[in-house]
Structure formats: C-alpha cells, structure tokens
Amino acid sequence: MSGPVLALTIAGMAAVTFGPRLLPTLFLAAASLPGPVVVWLRQVPPAVIAALLAPPLFVPDGRLDLGLGNLGLWLAAPTLLLAWRTRNFYLTIAFGIGSLALLRFLTG
Numbered sequence: 001m002s003g004p005v006l007a008l009t010i011a012g013m014a015a016v017t018f019g020p021r022l023l024p025t026l027f028l029a030a031a032s033l034p035g036p037v038v039v040w041l042r043q044v045p046p047a048v049i050a051a052l053l054a055p056p057l058f059v060p061d062g063r064l065d066l067g068l069g070n071l072g073l074w075l076a077a078p079t080l081l082l083a084w085r086t087r088n089f090y091l092t093i094a095f096g097i098g099s100l101a102l103l104r105f106l107t108g
Contacts, residue, residue: 071107075099
C-alpha cells in the first residue's frame with residue numbers, strides 16, 4: 001500500500017471512529033436533555049461494563065462455569081463491593097487485577 005493511500009485510510013478510519021462521538025457532543029453541548037433521557041444515559045456505562053465482564057466471568061473457557069474452580073467469580077463479589085463502597089475506578093481495577101494475579105500465583 002502506497003504512502004498516500006495509507007494516510008487516507010488512516011484518516012478515514014479516524015473520521016469514522018471519532019465522528020459519531022464528536023458530532024453529538026458538538027450538537028448537544030448547549031442543549032438540555034429531558035429527564036428520562038438523562039436517567040437512561042446514566043445506565044449506559046454500567047451496562048457496557050456488565051456486557052464486557054459477563055462473558056469472561058461466566059464463560060471463561062467457552063462453556064458456562066459456575067463452579068468453585070472459577071477464580072474470576074470468587075473475586076467478582078469483593079471487587080464489586082469495593083467498587084460500590086469507594087466508587088474509585090482505579091482502586092477497583094487495581095484490586096481486581098492484583099487479587100486475581102495473587103490468587104493465580106498462590107493456586108498455581
């Protein structure tokens with residue numbers, strides 16, 4: 001692929017990626033959204049996190065695993081409790097990753 005074609009491809013991918021994010025921000029920055037829309041939009045981040053976390057937690061090897069050997073499930077409850085109590089994103093991520101690494105190290 002030649003240099004100009006590559007540059008145009010990258011620019012096009014950037015426009016397609018950032019366009020849907022930037023345009024609503026520009027048009028809705030001064031607008032006041034209705035209450036139900038604001039309530040609905042507040043639920044989007046937790047729904048996205050749940051959608052990203054559910055498959056590796058419940059189906060780690062391509063099949064449903066709710067057993068005692070599923071380390072992710074063991075650590076999900078205390079990590080969720082920490083997230084709920086502290087509302088600290090970075091602390092929660094560090095705790096979840098660190099405790100999973102420690103448990104994997106200890107269990108082999």
